[in-house]
Amino acid sequence: MDSRQHYILQRIIELNCFKEGKFTLKNGSESNYYINLRNLIREPEVIKVICELIYDKINFLSWKDFVICGLPYAGIPYAQGYSILYNTPSVFLRKEQKKHGMNNMIDGLEGLDKKKVLLIDDVITSGSSIQESLVHFEKEKLEVIGTIVIMDRRIENTGLIENVNSLFKLEDLLQYNSYRKANLLQETQLLSSKTEESRKSYGERVGLSNNKMFNFLLNLMEEKKSNLAVSLDYTSLKQIYKILSVIGEHIVIVKLHMDIIEDFDMDLCSQIVKLSKDLKFVIFEDRKFSEIGSIFQKQYQGGMYRISEWANLVNFHLISGDSNIQLFDKIYNPEDQAGLLVAQMSNKGNLFSKDYTNQVIEIGKRFASVCGFISQEKIAGDGFLYLTPGIGIAKEGDNLDQQYKSPQQALIVDGTDIIIVGRNITQSKSIIKSTLLYKELGWSSYLLSLRR
Numbered sequence: 001m002d003s004r005q006h007y008i009l010q011r012i013i014e015l016n017c018f019k020e021g022k023f024t025l026k027n028g029s030e031s032n033y034y035i036n037l038r039n040l041i042r043e044p045e046v047i048k049v050i051c052e053l054i055y056d057k058i059n060f061l062s063w064k065d066f067v068i069c070g071l072p073y074a075g076i077p078y079a080q081g082y083s084i085l086y087n088t089p090s091v092f093l094r095k096e097q098k099k100h101g102m103n104n105m106i107d108g109l110e111g112l113d114k115k116k117v118l119l120i121d122d123v124i125t126s127g128s129s130i131q132e133s134l135v136h137f138e139k140e141k142l143e144v145i146g147t148i149v150i151m152d153r154r155i156e157n158t159g160l161i162e163n164v165n166s167l168f169k170l171e172d173l174l175q176y177n178s179y180r181k182a183n184l185l186q187e188t189q190l191l192s193s194k195t196e197e198s199r200k201s202y203g204e205r206v207g208l209s210n211n212k213m214f215n216f217l218l219n220l221m222e223e224k225k226s227n228l229a230v231s232l233d234y235t236s237l238k239q240i241y242k243i244l245s246v247i248g249e250h251i252v253i254v255k256l257h258m259d260i261i262e263d264f265d266m267d268l269c270s271q272i273v274k275l276s277k278d279l280k281f282v283i284f285e286d287r288k289f290s291e292i293g294s295i296f297q298k299q300y301q302g303g304m305y306r307i308s309e310w311a312n313l314v315n316f317h318l319i320s321g322d323s324n325i326q327l328f329d330k331i332y333n334p335e336d337q338a339g340l341l342v343a344q345m346s347n348k349g350n351l352f353s354k355d356y357t358n359q360v361i362e363i364g365k366r367f368a369s370v371c372g373f374i375s376q377e378k379i380a381g382d383g384f385l386y387l388t389p390g391i392g393i394a395k396e397g398d399n400l401d402q403q404y405k406s407p408q409q410a411l412i413v414d415g416t417d418i419i420i421v422g423r424n425i426t427q428s429k430s431i432i433k434s435t436l437l438y439k440e441l442g443w444s445s446y447l448l449s450l451r452r
């Protein structure tokens with residue numbers, strides 16, 4: 001979702017066009033939400049931005065050579081705005097037939113050389129308004145090539161009406177609303193309570209460590225304008241591949257748990273490696289090694305997973321001391337591999353203490369292969385990366401021990417660098433949309449944190 005889309009969703013809520021409660025809709029069905037976009041037309045800027053989004057949609061659909069027509073009444077301001085902004089002829093559909101003159105339902109047709117019409121409406125609930133209008137265009141031998149609506153709130157797409165495209169779906173609005181509710185107040189409070197200490201940008205930290213992965217990730221974040229790591233905790237590698245080919249361009253890290261995979265296949269793993277190079281993201285195996293040295297080496301290089309052959313990042317619990325990371329330091333490939341130390345965890349009841357975290361930091365400082373920590377806050381200097389799991393905006397946790405915090409909390413207040421989002425993306429209705437949402441939240445929070 002880009003900033004213009006965010007802006008429109010924000011204005012829909014701020015101009016009271018969206019209400020929660022018990023409502024009966026035009027088609028008689030009950031709903032927990034009420035959407036009436038009429039207030040939007042009070043704001044010329046909103047109309048302009050909506051017209052821009054309609055323009056992008058039309059270009060995407062490659063629709064050409066049409067006249068534009070707003071469905072009465074709510075679609076009219078947008079159709080007229082579009083007509084003026086993009087120099088497109090328009091016609092005018094009446095709500096009721098003219099009682100005198102030519103008795104026409106559609107004005108503006110005389111001498112019109114175009115045969116195609118594109119309809120604009122504000123909200124589609126069942127599609128009845130669009131359907132009812134079609135007869136008038138048919139009568140005038142105009143072909144309706146499609147309709148663009150601002151908000152599609154259909155429960156199901158019955159397929160009765162063809163070519164309806166929307167700028168937003170109800171779920172976009174609901175998702176945005178829950179994000180706002182959970183975070184807006186918090187964000188304001190956080191910003192007013194923050195300290196005077198300034199945060200260095202990712203770019204400014206390049207070179208603060210000799211670890212190549214550290215520098216690579218900082219540059220990558222700047223380049224992709226993303227500090228999002230996605231935890232794809234699926235049991236199918238095929239599914240992981242499929243999803244990565246869609247979201248890979250928006251993330252900087254994919255985090256995996258290879259030992260929960262049921263269809264493991266080294267070839268597929270190699271294809272994911274190829275994808276990671278094409279779409280520029282890093283593969284992180286969240287194996288949390290914590291064995292005696294000799295077993296660690298077998299777990300890392302051997303077994304059926306041969307983690308060292310495809311993982312760029314692996315992590316360590318130091319409960320068994322520093323022997324695993326010592327060994328890793330000798331066998332990793334500094335060109336494109338690095339280690340992360342688990343210094344804090346997100347779940348309830350974990351046994352991490354301040355003292356333990358400090359010892360992890362001290363060990364981290366001694367090994368060139370360590371590029372950062374898995375932590376809930378910035379726990380050491382700018383020469384390490386801080387990756388934070390347990391990120392979500394809608395819920396406080398799962399039904400087990402996980403605890404979520406918002407990207408704002410992690411990046412603005414707790415000063416971490418990379419948010420790791422799992423089920424809040426993988427179990428959402430649209431993986432791509434929630435990836436984009438978390439990417440946007442992560443990046444905007446990071447930018448806000450720089451303003452300290």
Ligand code: 5FU
Pocket residue numbers: 231233257286342344345346347374389390391402420421422423424
């Ligand atoms: F080190 C940690 C931690 O402290 N908390 C975590 O949740 C790792 N994780 C991992 O992040 C965990 O193993 C999951 O793979 C992921 C979180 O998934 P969620 O779906 O966002 O709860």
